[in-house]
Amino acid sequence: MDKKIYSKLTKERREEFQIETSIYKTHSGKKVTKSPLSKLAESHIEQIYDNYVFCRQHNIDMLVKSHLEEETIVFDFVSGESYGEKLLALIKHNKEDFLSDIHQYKEFIERTILDKNKFVISEDFRKIFGDVEGLEGKEAGINLNIDMSFDNIIFGEDGSPNIIDYEWMFRFPIPIEFSAFRAINAFWVKNHRELYGRVEFEEILGAAGISLDDYQIYLKMDERFLEYVNGDEYSYNQILEQYKEKVHYVQDIVIERELFAQIFVDDGRGFNEMDSIRVPLKFNQEDVKLELDISSFHSVKKLRIDPLNHSSIVKCIYMKAYDENGKEIVMMEQDINQGISNAKTQFFDTYFFQTEDPQFIYEFAKARKITKLDLYYQLLLNDMDNYKAILEIMEGIVLNSSDLQSNYYDRMKQLDQEIIKEKKLSEKLKKKIRDHEDELKVLQDLKQKEIQKIEEAQAKRDEMVRLQQIELERIKTQDLEATAVNKYIQGTKAYKIFLKRKVEKNVLKQQ
Secondary structure, three states, X not given: OOEEEEEEEOOOOOHHHOEEEEEEEXXXXXXXXXXXXXXXXXXXXXXXXXXXXXXXHOOOOOEOOEEEEOOEEEEEOOOOEEHHHHHHHHXXXXXXXXXXXXXXXXXXXXXXXXXXXXXXXXXXXHHHHOOOOOOOOOEEEEOEEOOOOHHHEEEOOOOOEEEOOOOOEEOOOEEHHHHHHHHHXXXXXXXXXXXXXXXXXXXXXXXXXXXXXXXXXXXXXXXXXXHHHHOOOOOOHHHHHHHHHHOOOOHHHHHHOOOEEEEEEEOOOOOXXXXXXXXXXXXXXXXXXXXEEOOOOOOEEEEEEEOOOOOOEEEEEEEEEEOOOOOEOHHHOEEHHHOEEOOOEEEOOEEEOOOOOOOEEEEEEEEEOOOEEEEEEEEOOOOHHHHHXXXXXXXXXXXXXXXXXXXXXXXXXXXXXXXXXXXXXXXXXXHHXXXXXXXXXXXXXXHHHHHHHHHHHHHXXXXXXXXXXXXXXXXXXXXXXXXXXXXXXXXXXXXXXXXXXXXXHHHHHHO
């Protein structure tokens, strides 16, 4: 018999889109199913299958195989590394390769569409995404999968990509960048702690060719799409009503049950009762602290934690692992919130389980020896004597939590928009500074040239003065030399005889 190991309900949507996504363990492996939660949603399941058939008919073979079983669509289960995991590994070692893969991702999207052309808005587009402006001329495609997040692409053993979710495809033109925007936005929100300090959000958008102005437009499109899916009067009251319908109120049945937590260890052979540890819990126990000796297991690949054998509310599940020397394995210290659960819904670190078999499943990056495991969590709904009263309190908690979560994400969006505006203003100021710096550099260059000219002119004047001094010294030297020669000549005997004869000639002339 197939065993359900994971379930997610989308009761927050309009009734025609409300479905349950489940993972089953079968005798031959695992399978994934999507089933309608009402008669009205059956056509939506059919549309998902039509998306698969349409792509196969047009030789788009990257979609994971599926088939219909009555009103349920059944998908092959694909295991492997997701595109998101690949990106997280890249950013930790090589930012350039990370951004290159973001760019290639947009090209990957283009391989899944038909009739790539320039975007022109249509009435079908307006119905779902609103009457947007500023996207005219963008590259667009028919059959665009707008929910092709990085986590929805799994690389198989041969390295080929598999698109595991194709719920939201449309037969009218949509800008290709919108699908990339949704993937990047979801990736950033989910992994911003790992990305902080390594890459800027604007750099990721830029690698996909998305400008900040287009980002604002795509945000509005996404909000309109969510309104289309969830409805204008979206409320968690519907979730609470569904929760009430499935919770057991018969105290006698609950009280007579033995309460316990159970931890299953998968060392590569799957989960089974033989490879599990059962820990009794007290009737009204809230804080649960478990120190488990799992040294008998050769290695640990997966863990399944059943916090209670009853529907419940569970908060703050944390896990620490230790090696054979009693040393904490830091790399294995993980917040179990990152694992898979079959909770009906989740608000931050609080999980609401309708099922009698609540589960958290965590898969480690690689199998390794673990001798001791410490677990801590809180049971917020374990006072069986006051079950109904606590359930009424829970309604208020859920409503407050939903409001808080809604306000949180609204505030996050608001902060993102404010940051983008500040970034744009900062870029403008930086450009002005760069322009002023360029002007200043030009002026400094001109000033330097003028100073150089003045220095060259001064050097020429100094050289002329020096040459004039040399010439004056030369003339003076010549005059001194001439005087000395004259004195020498006048003192000679020959000169005296010359003068005497000259005098005698003058006397004879006078006679």
